[in-house]
Each structure stands twice: as C-alpha cells, then as structure tokens.
Amino acid sequence: MKKSLFALAAVGALSGVVHAQSSVTVYxxxxxxxxxxxxQVSNGGAVNTSSGVIKSTGLGFTSGNQSTSRLGFKGNExxxxxxxxxxxxxxxxxxxSTxxxxxxxxxxxxxxxxxWGSIAAGTQNTPIYDAVLSSDPGAVNNIAGNLVTTSSKGPQGALPSGSGVATNQPYATRLANTxxxxxxxxxxxxxxxxxLASAANTTETTTNTATTAGVGGSGVLSTVGTASTTNNQSGFGIGADYTWQKLLVTANYQSFKATSTLNTVSTTPTLFSPGGVTTAATNSRDAGQYYAATYDFGILKAFxxxxxxxxSNDxxxxxxxxxxxxxxxxxSFVTxxxxxxxxxxxxxYYAYPTLTGTAGATTYMPGSANLNAFQLGANYWLSKRSNLYAIYGQTATSNYSNTSATSNPVSGNQNNYSVGVRHTF
Known part of the structure; x- marks a missing residue:
C-alpha cells in the first residue's frame, strides 16, 4: 500500500515537472x-472634370486601425x-468580415x-520589419501620415496609382519559406x-515516337518536347542592433529575387509581401535598407x-x-x-523608365513623385491591456509624372483619421 502511494506521488510530481517545462500561450x-x-487628386485640368480635381470622402467602422487585429499561439518547451x-x-x-x-x-x-541565440523556419518577419517595430514613433499603426510604414484606413479613395504610398510600399514585411x-x-x-528559399523547376524532356505506314513499313519520327521552366524565390536579409543605456541604433539590409524563365520584359514586377500578405513575388529584384535611432530622454522618446x-524588373x-x-x-506620456x-x-518615389503597353508596342516614360507626411496620435490607457486612441495623418504627393507624354502631372493629398478602442490579451 505504501509503495503504491509513493509511486502515485512520484508520478504526480513528475507530471508536474513535465507540465512546468512546456507551455502554450494564447495572445x-x-x-x-x-x-x-x-x-484629393489633381490632374492639372479644370475642376470637376476627369482631367481636373477629383475629391473623394469616406467614413465608416474599420478593423485594425491602430494595430492589425490578430490571434496567435506561442509555445515553448x-x-x-x-x-x-x-x-x-x-x-x-x-x-x-464574415x-x-x-x-x-x-x-x-x-x-x-x-x-547563443535561436534558429527558426517558416513564415517570419523580415529583418527590416523587426527593426521598424522597435523604432517607429507611431508604433506601426495603419493610419496615413507615416512614410516608413505606409497605410490608410477608411472608405475614402486612394492616392494616385504609382505615387509610392501604397500599403507597405517601403519594405517587405514578412515572407514564407524562410x-x-x-x-x-x-x-x-x-x-x-x-x-528565403523556394524553388520550383521543370527540366526539359523530349519523347521520340516512331510510326510505320505501308508495306514493309516506313519510319516517321516525331518529337514531343517540354521546355525547361523555373520559378524561384531566393534572397537574404541581415540586421544588427546596438543598445546603450537609453540609446538604440539599428541597421538593416535585405535583398530578394523572383526569377522565372516565363518572364518577359513586359511581365509586371510585383513587390515581395505586398500589403503584408505572404504571396510570392513575380519578376522582381527587391532590395531595401533601413537605419534608425531612438533615444529616451525620460520626458519623451525621440526617433x-x-x-x-x-x-527592379528581373x-x-x-x-x-x-x-x-x-x-x-x-x-511621450504627458500623464x-x-x-x-x-x-x-x-x-x-521614382519609376524610371515606366514600362507600359505590350512587347513590341512599348512606351517608356519616367515617373517621379515628391512625398511629405505628418501624423499625430494619442492613447488613453484604461488599463495595461486596453486603450482608447485618436490618430490623424496626412500624406501628400506632388510632381508625379504620368506614363503618357501628353498627360499632365498628377498631385494628391490624403487626410486620414481614426478613433477607436484596442484590447490586447
């Protein structure tokens, strides 16, 4: 009886140790x-015409204004x-969304x-995104007015296509197969x-087929071939941080490439992780660098x-x-x-030369836009996990040249705001 009790106690203690060594957190x-x-977009023509000033407004409830809504699981053993x-x-x-x-x-x-450190594999943040998360004054919110993390919320219209302020235009955020x-x-x-490593290659194959016809047979040789194709995603990123007392300095570089034998000069290049989505890029050589510094003065933190x-077109x-x-x-915390x-x-933002049309009928025109922006925001902390927020931002583009030699320059201005509540868990 005593042995059984001792055995049960030992099993219970062991299970407690095992449980303590492994944990899963929901957040x-x-x-x-x-x-x-x-x-407001101005095409340089008369007001209220397709070639003049076009203004759109919007207002509505949206998700993920200050921080993208998410659900996650973390485990450690x-x-x-x-x-x-x-x-x-x-x-x-x-x-x-339903x-x-x-x-x-x-x-x-x-x-x-x-x-020492850690190694991991899967879908992960890029080195630049990790650095931005720790060195952005707006804490990587999704309202306009930030030129390092470009975004906007609400049903109002977008800025001119090609002006360089599309969502997550400045850097690739996260990638699969890493x-x-x-x-x-x-x-x-x-x-x-x-x-980054993801390769899908098809080697060239050839099949010879012999047929006969007539008395005695006469050979007819036919060849069926499959051309070699590649669709490869590759690249790397590196980053380094230095922290000394209240100072943080970070330097980062990343370069990714999407190559395929099916690409032509007119195949439209796409960005890696556009809008934060982990879809594969096309016909692209995507390189970026990011440098930042922060210093906490106590009454405020400077960035x-x-x-x-x-x-580039690959x-x-x-x-x-x-x-x-x-x-x-x-x-800063004012209270x-x-x-x-x-x-x-x-x-x-530069696009030079801008590629339009199809192969054999292509127009090459330079395009560029000067950008400026500002953002103001405030949090009222109800607790450590819940806060009310108000954010206002403005982004403007000027001197954007269209791809047509006969069109007028395009400029745009976007005002964006949000008030809401955020809860973290």
Whole structure:
C-alpha cells in the first residue's frame, strides 16, 4: 500500500515537472474604430472634370486601425541544458468580415540555446520589419501620415496609382519559406539574419515516337518536347542592433529575387509581401535598407528613421521603382494614462523608365513623385491591456509624372483619421 502511494506521488510530481517545462500561450489584439478622411487628386485640368480635381470622402467602422487585429499561439518547451524548442502561429483577423480569419502573419518553429541565440523556419518577419517595430514613433499603426510604414484606413479613395504610398510600399514585411538566425545580447549588440528559399523547376524532356505506314513499313519520327521552366524565390536579409543605456541604433539590409524563365520584359514586377500578405513575388529584384535611432530622454522618446527600397524588373533591371523616405518623431506620456506622439516625414518615389503597353508596342516614360507626411496620435490607457486612441495623418504627393507624354502631372493629398478602442490579451 505504501509503495503504491509513493509511486502515485512520484508520478504526480513528475507530471508536474513535465507540465512546468512546456507551455502554450494564447495572445491577440482586437482593434475597432471609426475611420475616414478625404483624398484629393489633381490632374492639372479644370475642376470637376476627369482631367481636373477629383475629391473623394469616406467614413465608416474599420478593423485594425491602430494595430492589425490578430490571434496567435506561442509555445515553448524546456529541453534542458539551456536548450528549448518554440513555435509561433499567428493569423490576421478582420472584425468586419464574415470570413473572420484571414492571412497567416507568422508561422514558424525553432530551437533556442541560452547564451547563443535561436534558429527558426517558416513564415517570419523580415529583418527590416523587426527593426521598424522597435523604432517607429507611431508604433506601426495603419493610419496615413507615416512614410516608413505606409497605410490608410477608411472608405475614402486612394492616392494616385504609382505615387509610392501604397500599403507597405517601403519594405517587405514578412515572407514564407524562410529560415532565420537571431543572436542573444552580447554587450549591447544583437544580430539577425533571414534566408528565403523556394524553388520550383521543370527540366526539359523530349519523347521520340516512331510510326510505320505501308508495306514493309516506313519510319516517321516525331518529337514531343517540354521546355525547361523555373520559378524561384531566393534572397537574404541581415540586421544588427546596438543598445546603450537609453540609446538604440539599428541597421538593416535585405535583398530578394523572383526569377522565372516565363518572364518577359513586359511581365509586371510585383513587390515581395505586398500589403503584408505572404504571396510570392513575380519578376522582381527587391532590395531595401533601413537605419534608425531612438533615444529616451525620460520626458519623451525621440526617433529618427531612414528607409530605401529599389524594386527592379528581373528580366531587365533598367526598369525599376525606387522609394526613399526620412522621418523624425517623438513619443511621450504627458500623464500616467495619456500618451501622445507625432512624426513628420519627407521622401521621393521614382519609376524610371515606366514600362507600359505590350512587347513590341512599348512606351517608356519616367515617373517621379515628391512625398511629405505628418501624423499625430494619442492613447488613453484604461488599463495595461486596453486603450482608447485618436490618430490623424496626412500624406501628400506632388510632381508625379504620368506614363503618357501628353498627360499632365498628377498631385494628391490624403487626410486620414481614426478613433477607436484596442484590447490586447
């Protein structure tokens, strides 16, 4: 009887130890607010004509204004000796869609060694996105007015096509089919690297078929062939941070390529992870760099950022688009429950030459736009996990040249705002 009790006690203790070594955390964000604004585009002609000033306004409830709504699961298991296994699975949620669940934001698994770092594989943030998350004065919200993280919310119209301020235009946010390495902190330094690898190749095959006809037979040889094709996604990213007391400095570079033998010069290049979606890019050489610094003065935190991205046609790199922006900002708690921030930015978007038409009937025209923006925002913290927010931003483009030699320059101005509530768990 005593042995049975001792055995049960030992099993119970062991199960408690095993349970303590493995854990899964459910987390997420629910964000909903009233968003709107107006967008005004001037085509250089008379007012209220297709070639003049076009103005659109909108107002409505939208999801993910300050932070994209999401649901995630994190797991960790202690393997002993400072070694652990971990995973993250996170999906985007849309509060105003009957579909509810949407795109996978992150989905990776890996191992970590204390004192060294971690390796992981799956769908992961790029080095630049990880750096922006820790060095953006607006905390990577989704309202207009930020030229490092471009976005807008509400049913108002968009800025001119090709003006360089589409959602997530400045950098690739996250990619599937990646492996990453992240180091622990060594005297204030941390580093990270990402490798993208996804290849689908078909080798050339040839089949010979012999047929006979007539008396005695006469050979007729036919050949059936399949051409070689490739559709490869490859590239890498690196980043390094240095933290000293209240100072943070970060430097990052990433370069990705989408290559296929089916591409032609007229195959439209697409960005890696447009809009934060992990769809594969097409006919693209996508390279970017990001540098930033923050310093916490106590009463406020100051931010300085620089972003650069160039996306070339993989078939002919003479065709490209290039985006650059510089941004400064501050963030501060004016009371224990009221937090405010502001930022101002300027930049430029190039597309030279712009490729239009089809092969054999192609027009090449330069295009460029000067950009400027500012954003103001405030949080009222109801608790550590819940807050009310108000955000206003404005983005303007000027001197944008159309792809037609006879068209007028295009300029645009977008005002965007949102008030809402966010809860994290």
């Amino acid at each position: 997420g964000i629910i964000d909903e607010g009233l968003s709107g604004g107006n967008t 202690d393997l002993g000796g400072g070694l652990s296994a971990f995973f993250t699975y996170e999906i985007k949620m849309d509060n105003d 579909a509810g669940w949407s795109t996978a934001r992150q989905a990776f698994v890996g191992v970590k060694k204390n004192g 492996a990453s390495i992240k180091t622990d902190n060594f005297s204030g330094f941390t580093a990270r690297a990402l490798i 300085g950022q620089y972003i650069n991205r160039k996306v 078939t002919n790199t003479a065709f490209f688009q290039k985006y650059t922006a510089q941004q400064i900002g501050v963030r 224990p429950t009221v937090e405010v921030w502001g930022s101002a930015a300027m930049g430029k």
